[in-house]
Amino acid sequence: MSTEILPVATSAQVRAHARRLLLRHPRALLGALALHALAAVAGLVTPRLLGDLVEGVERGDADIDTVALAIAGFVVAQGVLVRYAYYASARLGERILAELREEFVGRVLALPLSRVERAGTGDLLSRTSRDVDTLSNTVRHAAPEILISLLSIAFTLGALALTGPLVALPCLVVVPLLWGVMRWYLRRAGAGYEREMVAWANMTDGLAETVHGARTVDALGLAERRMRRCDDDIAGSYRAERYTLRLRTVLFPVAEFSFVLPVAATVFVGGLFHIHGMASLAQVTAATLYVQQLIGPVDVLLTWLDELQLGRASLARLLGVGNVPPDRSPGGARPDGERLAARGVRYAYRGGHDVLHDVDLTLRPGERLAVVGPSGAGKSTLGRLLAGVDGPRAGTVTVGEGAGAVPLVDLPLDDLRGHVALVTQDHHVFRGTVRDNLVMARPVTDAEAEAALRAVDWDGPGLDALVGSGGEALSPAQAQQLALARLVLADPHTLVLDEATSLLDPRAARRLERTLAAVLDGRTVVAIAHRLHTAHDADRVAVVENGRVTELGTHDELIAADGSYAALWSSWHGDSSRHGDSSRHGDREPSR
Known part of the structure; x- marks a missing residue:
């Protein structure tokens, strides 16, 4: 999946x-303007x-004491006015x-998830951190300083x-010089700083990707390639910052020259x-x-x-998040029934490269469907479409x-999540208590929260325990249970469920799936799995190969057909037997 930088707002949008x-x-x-104006006066x-x-003094009739008192009074008055002017500006x-x-x-939370993933973490992370900090400054x-300076210049x-x-008149001698250099600078600075921030985002993205995938990098011997990527990103950031430095x-x-020239000329x-x-000494x-x-x-x-x-560049990047087009067009229609169906579905992450091809799949309400197949076959992509995370390129x-029946992309997000939910193997534990992490799903009582934890065989801390950043550390398996x-x-x-129990050991995963099956009885479940005991327990099994559903039926039907699923089962069953997997023997009996 290619990385796409999120949009940047136009200059007109920023000004507006x-x-x-x-x-x-x-x-x-x-109020702030009035206080600054009075201070300037x-x-x-x-x-x-x-x-x-x-x-x-030249005439010999100077009243020095009166003038000194007047000057002191105005200096004190200016100090008081400046204090309150800065306070008013700071509040505003x-x-x-x-x-x-x-x-x-609000804009970030409204972003289509598919576009966030294509943009990568670096771009969004740099906007939420560096750009927000820059804009804060x-x-x-x-x-406020520019506003004060403009007022002071105008009154002076x-x-x-x-x-x-x-x-x-003599002070005007510097106006053409300042006007020319400012026009030259302003024409280049905005675009230069935008390129600098994009380069910073690319560097952040590369570093985050390398750190997040450190084990993969080490296992596949990609360290040298990642170092080259890091060097290229740093070089790009250096070139972008060197350009803006040259402007300065x-x-x-x-x-600095313009400051000296008017005084000397005057x-x-x-x-x-x-x-x-033609002018008095006082003038x-x-x-x-x-x-x-x-x-x-x-x-x-x-x-x-x-x-x-x-x-301005930071604001353009923050506002640009709102320029991402929606991936759905919610209408007023409401679905009649709960049957989920995919018809003629095609999907591509890149134009001209479909990863799903004419997929037809209808789920029976209340059934448990297992989706299996080799890695890269399109199982997770199909799951995302069935969950409404992505919309199909073709089909519905x-x-x-x-x-x-209503297309999922025509449902508002709040309504969509009331019909279909996606759970993957990647889970985030929010900073707060265990209770806080649970009630974000919906407001519940402590008894309901504890019942939900029991349903997933929770073996972590209690509801009042602080978890997440700075709190009690949860294991990957516990984070998965919490989700x-x-x-x-x-x-x-x-x-x-896209391999939603993959972080648990096989025996714990087996027990949790059976517990969930009892809790979620009557609901439709699509389980994308690499452990075939999930398929054995399912009502039906869909085999996905090369972006197509090649087989669909019960476990026994597909074993009798002696096709791809039978080969997968035979291979997995033999491996699991050798490794002592909990699904062998009695554990292989269906639990529907």
Whole structure:
């Protein structure tokens, strides 16, 4: 199955979403803006007072004490306003960040499982970790700092113009230079940071895959190949980060030069204007201080603007998760009956390479169907289609009787899981108590939870025990039992068990399957198994070979037919006898 990177939102989508987030909180936004504006205005008074003080000293009538007290008052006022302005911005930022995280979790949970698997773990993991962290930094720091800087620049330029249009002109000498370098940078930075994050996702995916499959890598001697993959991913990440670094090595030196040039130009040109009587000393002094005061917010703006590009790229990746098209089109129809049927089903993970070919299979309500066959035959793929995880490329998989049958892909997920549930050999234990892990199936009493645990021969800790990350470690077999207990509580009418007891030893698996058979009596069960005692106990057996159902019947019928199943049974029966499998002799008697 090829890896497909999840989509990335367009620039228009990012801008529209950011605008909607801000407009959700107009009062908080206006309050923060007003406080920052007042703080900026308070900071503009000091240069003007200093300009007047210099001219007063020249005339000999300066009131130094009054000016000093006024400056001190405005400095204190600015400090208080800045404190509350930052507090208001932080509150707004945290609210927006919380909404972004909640929306992202909602998008991830709504992703079609088939697309998540094709994307691999690396891409989704990097979005939920690195991109969320980057966006957090942007929302908490970059966005408020940029907003403050823009307000400060706007008010300072306004004060500079009011001081005197002539003395304000020299600072404009740097505008073409800054405008040009910013256009050059912004055209390249967004795409560059997106490539950097994709490269990081590929590297994460490769490392996670290698660690997760470490035993397979070791057993098959794939270490060198995995090392080459890791080296290639690191090289790709290095190239992507080197590109964005080159952008910064152009932007920041030009910006540093731009900070010095306006101050020098204002002092020089302003001095000429003063000599020729075109500007007062107070105007030149105030203008120079205002231009000097512009350096801080412009520097902050350029510094955080780079961080903003990272945040924009992260937001595009987080929003892009919502661009994954749904794999189902839920309608209003409800199935009439519980019969599950596949008709003319074809499925391909890659275009032009079908792994299932014209599969026809109808399950009788309440029966236990075993699906067997060689590895790679398509058993698990068929199970996923019967569980509604994937939709067929051609044909239909329906639930219901006759005209009341509804395709599984037309059912909303909540309704689908009430009809069919899939349990595989891969199980996740969530951080929390055993009870927490059970009630996520549906709210239940302690008595019902304990009954479900007894049904799966639970040999782990009690309901109040903390399990999962940081809690009591469960063995793979116990994790499997916990997942099966959840299934018992979820109570769907059809279950697809894809080697769901494979992590248990043969004797324990045999005992658990018999216990489950009693608990799940009356429900339809599709058991995909590699242990043929499961097939022996089933009502019918479907043999899958090369993506086709080649044999279908009871165990005795297929043994009498002397076909593929009979050969599998003969081979397995001989092996299991030699290894002392619990299914031999009396254990081979049917339990239906």
